[in-house]
Amino acid sequence: GAVVSQHPSRVICKSGTSVKIECRSLDFQATTMFWYRQFPKQSLMLMATSNEGSKATYEQGVEKDKFLINHASLTLSTLTVTSAHPEDSSFYICSASRDNSIYEQYFGPGTRLTVT
């Protein structure tokens, strides 16, 4: 149990376009979902924390108007990168936690975004 999926796994888009990444908890209800960004050979940087039905909490330095997060249900959160630029190219990973185990996060397989 505790499987998290992400879609798409890879996406290439042109500068100025928007890209939506979905994160789903397949077999459990995710009270909280997290979005991370990871550069090559670097750590995961938390971008935002989202709870179902409420606005996401963004980390300092993350533009909330550029990275739109919607946590529409207990099994789905989406990250939309708006007006993407080449510097937004990165590996985006989501994770989800359950009510009874908030310290343990279950990670999705990640989405590789390339902006040309």
Add this chain to the structure above:
Amino acid sequence: SQQGEEDPQALSIQEGENATMNCSYKTSINNLQWYRQNSGRGLVHLILIRSNEREKHSGRLRVTLDTSKKSSSLLITASRAADTASYFCATSGGSYIPTFGRGTSLIVHP
């Protein structure tokens, strides 16, 4: 910052040898977790050790925690080529949200 710092950054060993990775952090924590990440993939949770625990085992994995030294170690015994991956420690303090270190890249040669 609670961010853990893994050491070494890279480790290359032969199959069958043991691999030890260390993690140091700066502030007090509630728990520390170790994760594994295969290249270009998501993270897999390995072990969570709480601040009042000193050692935990899971299969070929052994994690120790020394809160007085603010450090943890991950030992993989009898390593296999399939253990090749990056390993991250993540610490949680007042907030339950873990903060990740930069990771140790482990290569196990067959």
